[in-house]
Amino acid sequence: MMPIDAHAPITITALKWVPPFAQGQVRDHRLRWMMKEVGWDYAVELIDPTVQESSGYRAQQPFGQVPVLREAGRPILFETGAILLDIAERSGKLLPDDEADRALAKCWLFAALNSVEPLLAEISVADIFLEDKEVAKGYRPYAVKMAELRLGQLSGYLGDRDWLVGDDFSLADLMMSSVTKTVHHTDLVEAHDNLAAWRDRCFVRPAYKAAIAEQCAEFEGHGPKDMGWGEETNEKGEEA
Ligand SMILES: N[C@@H](CCC(=O)N[C@@H](CS)C(=O)NCC(=O)O)C(=O)O
Known part of the structure; x- marks a missing residue:
């Protein structure tokens, strides 16, 4: 798996933990996949509902969702479609030549x-x-x-x-x-x-497989408590 460089110039946000049904589904996998396809390094900031609801994060992602893409000297981007297009246009990859x-x-x-x-x-x-x-x-x-x-x-x-x-x-x-x-x-x-x-x-x-493995590995070290939820959270994310 490609290592995540903590000093990379680009940071994307992802959730600290999600219930099993959503693991491998959370939309930051689109950015991880894209970045690996184009060969750009990035760091990941794992966030929880406290951050999602903060005014600082809402200024970056008005809906409190993940992912955003932060890069020095550029506007903070949100919406996976817009971010993918931005990366494709700047890298010259994953867009047809014609x-x-x-x-x-x-x-x-x-x-x-x-x-x-x-x-x-x-x-x-x-x-x-x-x-x-x-x-x-x-x-x-x-x-x-x-x-x-x-x-x-x-x-x-x-x-x-x-x-x-x-x-x-x-x-x-x-x-x-x-x-x-x-x-x-x-x-x-x-x-x-x-x-x-x-x-x-x-x-x-390979870029897809690495992206999903990377996202799922981050959930391994976390649990519902890291999202401020009770340990009894079921596999759909509902608290018992
Ligand atoms: N249209 C947005 C959707 C982003 C989105 O739905 N993110 C989900 C994770 S897959 C999220 O952050 N959910 C938590 C929430 O809405 O509080 C995009 O493509 O970036």
Whole structure:
């Protein structure tokens, strides 16, 4: 695993601990993955709800979320899509050389975040976050129908392409494959052979594997107490 350089000029934020269902899912993995793809060093600042709720952090990330990217002499960036695009443009990596393909890769970056992620997230709402289990049960079939629709459309576009745009893995593949992790606890992606194969092509990349291993290793040394939660927090993050 690539070591994290505590003196690196770039720092990203991540959460000290999350429940098992979210480990390997927290969105800082997108930045770790991207940084490893382009070969940039970075340090990680692990934060907890006290920091998330502080006015200092809200000035960096108005919603108190992770990740942000801090770099001396530059504005602090938030929103993983914007950060990935910034890194791609500055490093000259993970964006196609061809101008038309470059424009298309940006379309797919936004499509991942704007047209696919919100629909897939509804399944997490039904499965994990809705407290009224009856309401969740009633809502889930609709959420599944909408997710199936989008993933079917994505599969239709992908066809027998190896990558979403052009001949190489790009930030569009990075973001879209990361977005499919939202439904990793279902077989909705596996319902489409080409989609599952493309996702696996993304996830077999050493940079992805190292990013996930790194995030999960940080959770090892922490627990619910580090987030100010009771030790009885269950695997969904609910306190008993
Ligand atoms: N649209 C944002 C979403 C960031 C986000 O949802 N972060 C989650 C972790 S995956 C978070 O910080 N959740 C804690 C919270 O909202 O308090 C992005 O892509 O950066």
